[in-house]
Amino acid sequence: MNLTPNLEAVEVRIQAACGRAGRNRDTVQLLAVTKGQPPEMVQAAADAGLTLFGENRVQEAKAKIGRCPARLRWHMIGHLQSNKCRDAVHFFEMIQSVDSLGLAREIDAWANKAAKTMPILLEVNVVGEASKFGFSPEQLLADLAAVNALRRIEIHGLMTIAPWTTEPEKVRPVFRRLRELKGQCEQVLGAGLPHLSMGMSGDFQPAIEEGATLIRVGTAIFGPRPRAKPAA
Numbered sequence: 001m002n003l004t005p006n007l008e009a010v011e012v013r014i015q016a017a018c019g020r021a022g023r024n025r026d027t028v029q030l031l032a033v034t035k036g037q038p039p040e041m042v043q044a045a046a047d048a049g050l051t052l053f054g055e056n057r058v059q060e061a062k063a064k065i066g067r068c069p070a071r072l073r074w075h076m077i078g079h080l081q082s083n084k085c086r087d088a089v090h091f092f093e094m095i096q097s098v099d100s101l102g103l104a105r106e107i108d109a110w111a112n113k114a115a116k117t118m119p120i121l122l123e124v125n126v127v128g129e130a131s132k133f134g135f136s137p138e139q140l141l142a143d144l145a146a147v148n149a150l151r152r153i154e155i156h157g158l159m160t161i162a163p164w165t166t167e168p169e170k171v172r173p174v175f176r177r178l179r180e181l182k183g184q185c186e187q188v189l190g191a192g193l194p195h196l197s198m199g200m201s202g203d204f205q206p207a208i209e210e211g212a213t214l215i216r217v218g219t220a221i222f223g224p225r226p227r228a229k230p231a232a
């Protein structure tokens with residue numbers, strides 16, 4: 001499978017958005033979302049030059065990562081259950097989907113046992129969709145200091161999944177709000193946060209224009225995902 005044509009098309013869109021925003025291309029990292037894709041697809045993406053990958057389920061990632069080139073870097077981007085934190089700390093370089101103080105405490109405890117420090121992003125449910133995980137903006141600001149006090153956790157920024165839409169311009173205010181929230185968090189912490197993880201296949205252009213530093217792209221790189229297997 002040659003993914004270079006798809007990647008080139010994604011790259012054109014990234015550069016156009018960077019151009020419109022007056023941003024350097026180097027300020028945006030492309031994370032390839034491989035949920036539902038076999039190791040052969042990961043290999044094809046690695047062959048096309050990608051090094052940063054994302055998975056949304058620990059079980060699937062655990063089975064896959066060992067069958068992929070060892071030099072690749074993996075981020076957890078899906079809801080994490082507390083009984084999977086131990087594996088998540090082991091397999092991932094960053095957990096982007098920390099959606100509660102309780103989960104942050106659990107990750108901190110396992111990172112401590114593993115004698116490592118875990119980089120995380122705090123996931124925000126910007127518009128309060130019932131179907132999505134994430135801190136509400138109010139809860140984020142209320143819990144921020146407590147998360148920051150955990151010694152084995154390093155907050156690197158914020159992540160959001162925008163509401164599904166066929167018109168990416170409609171979700172621009174969501175991305176703008178996440179950027180504003182990052183600014184508020186930086187004030188509370190008295191320190192800068194490097195990352196805003198926002199934008200997927202359908203909406204990464206407005207996300208980049210509003211400041212995304214990490215975009216999470218699956219379908220536009222790999223095509224439609226194979227039908228999910230029934231949950232084990």
Ligand SMILES: *Cc1c(COP(=O)(O)O)cnc(C)c1O
Pocket residue numbers: 033035056077078161200201202216217218219220
């Ligand atoms: C699946 C997924 C993506 C990628 O979605 P595409 O529309 O296929 O690009 C991005 N982020 C998260 C959290 C996901 O679960």
